[in-house]
Amino acid sequence: MEYKILSDIGNARKQNEDFCGGEIILDNNKKLGIFIIADGMGGHKKGEVASKLAVENTLYFLKKNLIKCNYEDENEIKFVLKQSYNYANTIVYRTSFYEKEYQGMGTTLTTALIYKDNLYVANIGDSRCYLFSDGVLKKITKDNSLIQELMDKGAITEEEALIHPQRNVITRAIGTDEYIKIDFYKENIKKNDKILLTTDGLTNSVLIEEMKEVLSSNIDLDLCCTKLISLAKEKGSHDNISVICISI
Numbered sequence: 001m002e003y004k005i006l007s008d009i010g011n012a013r014k015q016n017e018d019f020c021g022g023e024i025i026l027d028n029n030k031k032l033g034i035f036i037i038a039d040g041m042g043g044h045k046k047g048e049v050a051s052k053l054a055v056e057n058t059l060y061f062l063k064k065n066l067i068k069c070n071y072e073d074e075n076e077i078k079f080v081l082k083q084s085y086n087y088a089n090t091i092v093y094r095t096s097f098y099e100k101e102y103q104g105m106g107t108t109l110t111t112a113l114i115y116k117d118n119l120y121v122a123n124i125g126d127s128r129c130y131l132f133s134d135g136v137l138k139k140i141t142k143d144n145s146l147i148q149e150l151m152d153k154g155a156i157t158e159e160e161a162l163i164h165p166q167r168n169v170i171t172r173a174i175g176t177d178e179y180i181k182i183d184f185y186k187e188n189i190k191k192n193d194k195i196l197l198t199t200d201g202l203t204n205s206v207l208i209e210e211m212k213e214v215l216s217s218n219i220d221l222d223l224c225c226t227k228l229i230s231l232a233k234e235k236g237s238h239d240n241i242s243v244i245c246i247s248i
Contacts, residue, residue, distance in 0.1 A: 001033050001114060006225035007242035010201055011233055017041070018199050018242035019051035019107075021059045027067050033114035034062050035244050039127050039199040041173065042105035050092050050107040054174045057088040058111060071115045078184055081111065081122040085174070085182050092175030106173035110141060110197055114246065119195065121185040125170045128203055130211070131187055132194040137212035140185050144172035158207070167204055168239075193248045194224075201241035202232045221245045 001024055009016045017040035025032045036055045040047030061084040069076045088109065096102045108125025119140075121129045126143040142148060146169040147161045161167060172181060189195070194215050202211070206228070214227045224245045232241045 001031060001246065001248055002221060003033070003035060003244060003246040004221035004225050005242075005244050006229055008201075008229045008233070008240065010237055010240045012238040013240055015048055016240045017047035017051055018201070018240040019048070019055045020197075020242050020244055021055045022244055023059065023063065025063065025066070030071060030115070032066060032071065033112070033246065034059060034066075035112045035114075035195075035197055035246060036109070037127050037197040037199060037242055037244055038107045038109050038174070039125065039201075039240070039242070040105065040107040041170070042102075046102045046105045047107065049095070049102060050105040050175050053092050053095065054088045054107045054109050057091050058084045058109065061087045062111075062113070066113075074118075074120070074186060077113060077120050081113065081120065081184065082182055084111070085109065085122060085124065085180060089174050089180045093178055096175055106176040108170065108199070109174045112195055112197055112246070114189070114195070114248070117188055117190060119187040119189045121187075123183045123185070124172050124174055124180060126203075127197070127199045129185070130196040130198070130208075131189065132196065132212065132215040133189065135216060137208055137215060139208065140187060142183065143170075144183070145170045162204060162207075168200065189248055191248055195246040195248070197244040197246075198228070199240065199242045201237050201239035202228060202243060204239065205232050205235040205237040215245075221247055
């Protein structure tokens with residue numbers, strides 16, 4: 001398992017409100033990958049603080065508590081993921097609640113745990129996880145967003161979603177409410193698969209077929225990250241752009 005992380009301020013923003021983290025843990029000859037990406041919201045209300053707090057505290061909680069788990073037990077993994085999100089949400093929410101300068105901040109949060117042939121994903125917001133396997137790029141997560149609701153109703157297409165004026169409106173976030181609802185996903189993976197975590201600075205401007213073309217090319221992970229971000233900027237992304245590319 002290998003991974004690379006790259007985050008870019010993008011074409012238009014004055015600060016980068018995305019934050020990413022990743023670590024591969026060796027525990028009694030067991031290899032566990034933890035990868036987290038977040039897109040802060042709040043602008044002057046410190047979205048960059050929310051994303052950093054969420055990623056760092058989720059990673060801290062998972063590293064501390066996963067070693068007590070049976071990695072083969074899906075229910076245990078899901079339970080610890082849920083606890084880690086509640087832990088991070090409490091910290092961001094209380095910081096926002098008690099610190100006037102941070103009021104109204106929040107963040108998306110997408111986490112991928114990889115152990116052997118299992119991929120576990122937890123998600124809140126519209127950052128995404130994709131799985132590239134056997135030439136097919138599959139979106140694992142489902143956005144918690146107004147645009148996703150419109151697409152589910154058949155009101156707009158994926159292409160129309162890229163230019164919709166409300167494409168940045170999310171319906172769930174870390175830190176904006178005391179209690180949260182988390183989406184969980186599980187996929188089987190195998191050697192040579194690739195996993196992509198990304199913020200909407202990429203997905204709001206780059207089509208899935210264009211991402212697939214980059215991921216299917218025979219390039220290293222550094223160049224893969226660079227090409228994805230460059231493509232988003234070339235296509236006019238106005239947001240911060242962050243990606244985590246993982247090779248199994």
